[in-house]
Amino acid sequence: MIPDTYLYILLGMGIVTYVPRWLPLVFLSNRRLPEWFEQWLDLIPAAILSALILPILITAGEPRHLDLLRPELFVAVPTLLFAVKTRSLAGTVVVGMLLFWLAGIFI
Amino acid sequence: MHPETHTDHWAGILKDGVIGAWPICLGYLPIGLAFGVIAQKAGLSPLEIGLMSVLVYAGSAQFIAVSMLSAGAGLIPIVLTTFMVNLRHLLMSSSLATSMHNLGTGRLSLFAYGVTDESFALNSAKFRGGRWDWRRALVLNHTANLAWIASTVAGGFGGEFIPAGAFGIDYALVAMFLCLLIFQLRGMLYVIVGIIAGALAVAIALLIPGNSYIVIASVIAAALGVVIRRARPFPRAEGQS
Numbered sequence: 001m002i003p004d005t006y007l008y009i010l011l012g013m014g015i016v017t018y019v020p021r022w023l024p025l026v027f028l029s030n031r032r033l034p035e036w037f038e039q040w041l042d043l044i045p046a047a048i049l050s051a052l053i054l055p056i057l058i059t060a061g062e063p064r065h066l067d068l069l070r071p072e073l074f075v076a077v078p079t080l081l082f083a084v085k086t087r088s089l090a091g092t093v094v095v096g097m098l099l100f101w102l103a104g105i106f107i
Numbered sequence: 108m109h110p111e112t113h114t115d116h117w118a119g120i121l122k123d124g125v126i127g128a129w130p131i132c133l134g135y136l137p138i139g140l141a142f143g144v145i146a147q148k149a150g151l152s153p154l155e156i157g158l159m160s161v162l163v164y165a166g167s168a169q170f171i172a173v174s175m176l177s178a179g180a181g182l183i184p185i186v187l188t189t190f191m192v193n194l195r196h197l198l199m200s201s202s203l204a205t206s207m208h209n210l211g212t213g214r215l216s217l218f219a220y221g222v223t224d225e226s227f228a229l230n231s232a233k234f235r236g237g238r239w240d241w242r243r244a245l246v247l248n249h250t251a252n253l254a255w256i257a258s259t260v261a262g263g264f265g266g267e268f269i270p271a272g273a274f275g276i277d278y279a280l281v282a283m284f285l286c287l288l289i290f291q292l293r294g295m296l297y298v299i300v301g302i303i304a305g306a307l308a309v310a311i312a313l314l315i316p317g318n319s320y321i322v323i324a325s326v327i328a329a330a331l332g333v334v335i336r337r338a339r340p341f342p343r344a345e346g347q348s
Binding site for chain 1: 129130133149150151155158159162163164165168172176181182185186187189190193194195196197198199200201202203204205207208209210212215216218219220222224227228231232273274275276277278279281282283284285286287288289290291292296297300301302303304305306307308309312313316320321324325326328329330332333336337
């Protein structure tokens with residue numbers, strides 16, 4: 001089932017994964033960037049985190065559809081409140097896991 | 108050698124980086140084990156699984172590659188799909204580049220290997236919070252990398268080891284992302300950009316299969332943020348990390 005070309009597939013996958021990780025670091029660091037570009041990059045982490053997380057919370061299935069009844073979403077609300085209140089990463093991870101575990105048992 | 112901070116002892120750097128990586132390691136454990144189990148069922152040996160985790164080191168792309176391998180797909184389709192799935196790192200590395208100062212190509216190349224969604228999110232917050240540098244970030248990257256390699260190989264030996272859903276471990280990365288998102292919301296503009304990015308991501312995710320929604324939504328939302336900022340300067344909340 002696994003083709004003889006497996007190693008070449010891995011090398012190909014490795015190269016196309018590494019290059020996008022590598023290019024911007026080498027070409028953008030140690031360089032003065034235009035102000036608008038700096039401002040844009042400054043907003044990227046907030047944008048990416050939100051774009052990563054929201055679809056996980058409120059969409060499900062294949063093909064994806066909206067689903068507002070997921071435990072992921074219910075648990076996110078108190079977890080977010082805890083993060084806002086304490087600003088503790090460790091605490092938030094532990095509380096989120098605990099609530100998700102409890103949700104799995106009781107819901 | 109660069110005249111860098113001599114006050115930092117290597118042991119302290121190592122400790123900070125390894126300890127900093129724990130939420131990622133915790134989160135990678137169940138995903139890595141699950142990947143190992145699936146890959147083993149698809150016919151890969153633990154060695155072949157470990158090799159993929161070392162050479163590629165990208166969670167979702169590895170899952171997709173294994174399912175494509177089982178479906179009999181060849182080199183070109185798998186590599187192209189991997190490229191599409193991992194293109195989002197271009198954005199993350201661009202953002203991280205603003206935190207890298209006076210580093211040579213060699214060090215940057217070493218650092219680039221460990222850029223994942225999780226390490227990007229965590230390192231971004233830590234750079235912002237201060238008392239963080241590229242060495243600590245590098246240790247964090249490679250600690251997470253080791254956790255990924257080890258858990259995928261362990262899964263490849265055929266063990267889930269952790270019962271499904273145990274201790275809510277599947278939620279570790281979601282909770283980490285939620286908290287890191289809060290850390291990034293350092294003022295009204297960031298909140299607005301976050302809301303736009305989230306709404307766009309959901310809309311695009313519902314319309315287009317795959318994960319291109321991450322890049323498209325982030326690029327547009329951050330661009331709109333720059334436009335809003337230039338039209339109406341927001342006061343920035345300083346001192347928050």
